Amino acid sequence: MAVRALRPTIRPPGPGDARALEEAERECFPDPWPGHLFLAEVRAPGRFHRLALAPDGQLMAYLLGVWQYLDLHILKIATRPPWRRQGLARHLLVLAGEHVMEAGGESVTLEVRESNQAAIQLYRTLGYELKGRRPHYYGDGEDALIMTWRVPRSQ
């Protein structure tokens, strides 16, 4: 898998990562979260957060998820532009799915802009299915699609 060549270190973020997350967020989203939200998130309980760091310590990609009963809700997933199309986001989502299975959860859910074909394609390749729509979910009025991955049932 291409992601191996990047030799990412995967670990949860701490308060010292909030600034790097804020910078990456500005590169990745038109409506970025402010830094204080990252600071609150990394300190909050009931989360599954992971960073992918380059060997020189640069933040390459991140996933933030919050448990909502048996569902892990993805709040953020992004790969910074220089490291895209090398399997990092897929890798982080696979780790999230494995975590849900190990923890006895049932599903992973997220919202995605209906125009975000790159992300929708990513989720589809991992088996996420369209579950619904949130009209005017984003600040600019765009709808969100709700997509869910379910833990496979054992026979």
Ligand SMILES: CC(C)(COP(=O)(O)OP(=O)(O)OC[C@H]1O[C@@H](n2cnc3c(N)ncnc32)[C@H](O)[C@@H]1OP(=O)(O)O)[C@@H](O)C(=O)NCCC(=O)NCCS
């Ligand atoms: C969407 C995003 C997270 C993908 O990150 P990534 O690390 O480049 O994705 P991966 O390399 O793991 O891609 C895995 C698969 O997803 C699909 N995919 C990813 N980017 C794609 C693109 N630009 N166009 C079409 N398909 C794409 C492909 O099927 C890809 O597999 P392939 O490269 O073997 O064809 C990244 O483009 C990003 O950060 N975008 C801005 C933030 C964002 O939109 N986050 C999602 C919010 S819901």
